[in-house]
Amino acid sequence: MAQKHPACTLKPECVQQLLVCSQEAKKSAYCPYSHFPVGAALLTQEGRIFKGCNIENACYPLGICAERTAIQKAVSEGYKDFRAIAIASDMQDDFISPCGACRQVMREVRHPFALPSSSAMVVRLPQPCGTFGTNWPVYMTKPDGTYIVMTVQELLPSSFGPEDLQKTQ
Numbered sequence: 001m002a003q004k005h006p007a008c009t010l011k012p013e014c015v016q017q018l019l020v021c022s023q024e025a026k027k028s029a030y031c032p033y034s035h036f037p038v039g040a041a042l043l044t045q046e047g048r049i050f051k052g053c054n055i056e057n058a059c060y061p062l063g064i065c066a067e068r069t070a071i072q073k074a075v076s077e078g079y080k081d082f083r084a085i086a087i088a089s090d091m092q093d094d095f096i097s098p099c100g101a102c103r104q105v106m107r108e109v110r111h112p113f114a115l116p117s118s119s120a121m122v123v124r125l126p127q128p129c130g131t132f133g134t135n136w137p138v139y140m141t142k143p144d145g146t147y148i149v150m151t152v153q154e155l156l157p158s159s160f161g162p163e164d165l166q167k168t169q
Helices: 012-026 066-076 100-107 162-168
Strands: 038-044 048-053 082-089 137-141 147-151
Touching: 012 038, 012 048, 012 066, 012 082, 012 137, 038 066, 048 066, 066 082, 066 100
Parallel strands: 082 137
Antiparallel strands: 038 048, 038 082, 137 147
């Protein structure tokens, strides 16, 4: 099967800003049990960046990952069209990769309408591309600033989505 390339390629300065924001978000992580801070920065179609960090809980299943924190912040403010996400951790030897639950949330099909918000940073983008779905880039980083990029489709092949719910009717 041929690999799909992300629906858009971000300009290097946009990538750099997204990477820096994910590192900044990591500083807010609440991880007293794992001691494994993670930060994420989500870029919306409108050019806003939503930051998220992992938030642990003594009742382990109630914790939430950085990627889902960022996505839920964006969605809760009316943003559902995403261009890219960057993820940061303190792992020196490996690139941080989203867990299965985060991959499934990233895969969810976009909703066509977005509402404005004033609580996020703004990045000016020249052209629209990418969506909440399978063909948008995930920047997985190391603390030294290096990264690899994969699409959600590459991270979660043969995935299940909302359109699959219609196949039984």
